[in-house]
Amino acid sequence: MRVAIVAESFLPNVNGVSNSVLRILEHLYRTGQGAIVIAPGARENQEEVPDYLGFPIVRVPTVKVPLIDSLPVGVPTLAVDEALREFKPDIIHLASPFVLGAAGAFAARQLRIPCVAVYQTDIAGFATKYHLSALAYGAWEWMRTIHNSCQMTLAPSSMTIHSLEDHRIKNVRHWGRGVDAQRFQPAKRSEALRLSWDPTGKKKIIGFVGRLAAEKGVHRLSGLNGRDDLQLVIVGDGPERPLLEAQLPDAIFVGALGGEELAQAYASLDVFVHAGEFETFCQAIQEAQASGVPTIGPRAGGPIDLIEEGHNGLLLDVDTFVEDLPFAVDAILDPEIYRELCINARASIFDKTWDALCQQLMGYYREVVEEANRVPLTILGQHPELPRWAARALGARVA
Structure with a gap:
């Protein structure tokens, strides 16, 4: 099978969207499939990679969205259509489509190639968080236009599926996120690393891993400020770091980590906290x-499906997260239940490997391709459910 991936974000930017695309490409490589990636170019001070595992990467220009440094946007160009025509894919995969992905959806219709859209980013929630009311107002209508022009939408959690269906997005299926159970495992715990964070060796280590951006809600960890028995560790970087360093004066900020360093950091924590309410999945959890x-x-959002209260962690209401966090941490650290919670946490990911998730994705691909072979696809401009304004915005010719 030949798969064209149109990714709203990709290397050198590292986030949930680019990471899932990398795992898909690795699976396609192992199984002898063909692939191409169409993605935004690198920003200033970033180095582009021309390919990944031999799969070519076609770049489009990148612009910055005001106030949202963590959400670069690829500008659609003729390169999208040209690359797809030359590659001749069996299916087009839209990774978190919004701007560049919209161009991919349009091209899929024009070329009559079946298309799967993967919903990964809560654009409307982000826009609200960043006070971009105009973007928030039209986000769902635009998302509905993109996703309903595809044959299938994949969503990572039950809450996300319900939200998409409430906004009249059709044919939504569940596709979660895999985890590398070999890289991330309890055996990576490092006492030396823990001592570098707490030379006394007496404090419990509470940590966060992720982008330091407003939508991640890291400021809510301020509920742990002033605790002499805890050491807060923040792994990651981003535009909010200077502000967070002021809001969390007792925390250790170690910057962005990857590979074995990241695995050791995770395993060396006693409790992991993620406070952002806009996660469609939350791979860090x-x-x-x-x-x-x-x-x-x-x-x-996504954490509701990942955390089973009292079994592998706790869920807190967003409105009272700061006030409730200290009590939740104390409850989890209770010596009578802590060891069992650790065992349960590890056990909860046994059926969530990337190999299993990618095999499921290939099944969705085959289903969509087979359906397209039975029912010929229409051109985007002729799609009966596509608003005329949306067709024009995507460049379609309508009467």
């Missing part, structure tokens, strides 16, 4: 669980 670390998250 799953990686912490694979590392045998109990987790605390918001009672919103």
Whole structure:
């Protein structure tokens, strides 16, 4: 099978969207499939990679969205259509489509190639968080236009599926996120690393891993400020770091980590906390669980599916997260239950490997391709459910 991936974000930017694309490409490589990636180019001070595992990467220009440094946007150009025509894919995969992905959806219709859209980013939630009311107002209508022009939408959690269906997006299926259970495991725990964070060796280590951006809600960990028995560790970098360093004066900020350093950091925590309410999945929670670390998250979005309260962690209401966090941490660290929570955290990811998730994805691909062979696809401009304004915005010719 030949797969064209149109990714709203990709290397050198590292985030949930680019990471999932990398795992898909690795699976396609192992199984002898063909692939191409169409993605935004690198920003200033970033180095582009021309290919990944031999799969070519076609770049489009990148612009910055005001106030949202963590959400670069690829500008659609003729290169999208030209690359797809030359590659002749069996299926087009839209990774978190919004701007560049919209061009991919349009091209798929024009070329009559079946298309799968993967919903990964809560654009409307981000826009609200960044006070971009105009973007928030039109986000769902635009997303509905993109996703309903595809044959299938894949969503990572039950909450996300319900939200998409409430906004009249059709044919939504569940596709979660895999985790590397070999890289992220309890055996990576490092006492030397823990001592570098707490030379006394007496404090419990509470940590966060992720981008330091407003939508991640890291400021809510301020509920742990002033605790002499805890050491807060923040792994990651981003535009909010200077502000967070002021809001979390007792925390250790170690910057962005990857590979074995990241695996050791996860496993060396006693409790993992993620406070952002806009996560469609939250891979960081799953990686912490694979590392045998109990987790605390918001009672919103993807974490609801990943955290089973009292079994591998706790969920907190977003509105009272700051006030409730100290009590939740103390509850998890209770010596009578802590060891069991650690065991349960690790056990909860046993059926969530990337190999299993990619095999499921290939099944969705085959289903969509077979259906397209039975029912000829229409051109985008002729699609009966596509608003005329949306067709024009995507460049379609309508009467």
